[in-house]
Amino acid sequence: MTAELHMLTGAYALDAVSDVDRAEFERHLGECPACGQEVAELRATGARLAVATAVDPPPLLKVSVLAEVARTRQLPPRVPVVRRLSRAKTWQVRFALLGAAAAAAVAVVFGVARTPAPVDSVLSAPDASAIQAVGEGHATLVVSRSRHQAVLLASDLPALDPGHVYQVWLIGSGGARSAGLMSTEKSQRMLVADLPADVDRIGITVEPAGGSDGPTTPAVTRISLA
Template sequence: MTSADLHTATGAYVLHALPQTERAGFERHLAACEACAQEVREFSATAERLGLAVAESPPPEMKDRVLHLIDSVRQEPPQVAARGGTRRWNRSLRHFALAACVAAAAVFGGVAVWQHQAAEDARSRARQAEAQAAELNAVFTAPDAKVTKGSLQDGATGTVVVSRDRDRAAFLASGLPGLPEDKVYQLWFDDGGTMRSAGVMGGAGGTGAQSALLEGRVGKASGMGITVEPAGGSEQPTSAPIGLLKFSV
């Protein structure tokens, strides 16, 4: 690998896509290059998050529902008498236990349904994250993968990996500034000067790395751009690009 190649191999290194001989050389470079070491740490954190399912918290209304159902259970006072007192006491206990069981069944039946739905949602998100990670990995590890690295605004950096054989591209960014809640970063394919939407990225920004599989096929695109757009994205760019990257030939 040339000196220039070493600085563009951070994404492939994180995904264990470098051949062993190149990996050893890159690790020697990594020990002396703080910029690449920082990118490796950020890309590693991003790759880890892609594989994790999101934990679920009980819905806020659960406590109110439980307390409401408990209040609806009437506790009968014990009936004590000289004759048959024990039988009446046992009968009262049975009535109270039955009512309590009904309330508990209603509450915990609802909990079980909610937990099942929450688990299904978490599994669905996990499957989506795994699918995205697999698609990103397929681009990064493609035999014909070409890497282009460049500077974005405000000191951020961007890396685009293109596989013409797979007709797909992936983008990694580090240090993007955070955006207001009504704004997102939108990615674009550059089709000979005509910008074609390639999806959006969240605007959380910060020092961590972000990654995205560009939506759609690469086709004849010669590069990509990134702009700041209203939430949900735009049909055409509405602001000047904060970065333009040409695809490596």
Template sequence: MTAELHTLTGAYAVDAVPEEEAAAFKRHLRGCPACGQEVRELREAAARLGAALATPPPPRLREATLTEVAHTRQWPPLVAVARRDGPVKTRIALWGAAAAAVGALVFGLVTTTTDPGTDPAQRQLASVNAVLTAPDASTAKSAERGNTTVVTSHGKGKIVVLAGDLPPLAPGKAYQVWLIGKSGVHSAGLLAPDGPHRTRPVLADLPGGIDRVGITAEPAGGSPAPTVPAVVMVDLV
């Protein structure tokens, strides 16, 4: 299999790959446990993002949708596809489709708009989604307990930490995420609960020279620097 197939995990995870290429990638998954694991983690992340923002549809949504469908053309005219675009533009189109698909999961088809607007939670989830579906997104996973996944995008200058199944904390304690590298130790923020054994994604700026991500149990308000050994450590390189 070509190295290019390894870049399809994000698009495949949200069903944004053309049928022929999806079939080739599915065959690739049978012999590539790393890609299989990454697809499962990205699907879980997309589902968690969608659930986090799901809201009941307004009562008149169905009526308004059917009214709009009645006078909206469903398919564009069939035209010949120019072949000069080449693989680069094709890949850009695939990632654009992936971003749109994850966006649909995040905001559901249960809201009347996909515009994050001024809602801080919606803007945060949209920013997380942009990193998860970035063309240069790179995924690393913890080798020990915690089932923590870290996604970085140097193009976006951002990092997303998806932590799950961490040990329960004593009262007055919180998990804090640290970005570690040649430039020092930087706090990426606290992990907020998102149900039993789950936490919300942590989104932070990506400093230069970062090669590890650690999670420690700190006082509830957080610490300026780690005070105890890391519960989880993820190597990025």
């Protein structure tokens, strides 16, 4: 039995042993300095390998996973699925971010996910909430009224010709004002915008290249903040 326990150093260092084997091996460690030293060396080697191969995940990883969590049910619904999500509590938004970190860990060992500062500011806000859009493609809006900002992530929107772009509009009692143009070069498009207090709707329209002063076509994607 002792000879077999000596062979468990690698598995133990990687936490790949059963509870029974772990308890028996830890008793063995108290009597075998050689195994204790080997476990320590294996763990140090694993840490060095992880640091040497670590890379930064794509900047949109957190928001992308948050969008997937927002529109993916884990269990079949018992009632008809509504398009608009319930307001997410702070812990729910943070849980989605933990899911993003877990997804990153699958791709890279000990990688650290990073997003632009304004995006992190919205996602970490105590009142952050996620709302799913209706219309073409998939779009999720993360809103923080306390930060007066919102992050919009859109994907799978139909491709446009070079003469047109997608433009985002903030709509409220003051009318429609442009929040900016969405990139046409990526399958996933992100936009961070200031959010005036009167805004209760957001729309995405197709506009001529360079954008318009006001919407010229019906919104292809709509989000209600009310």
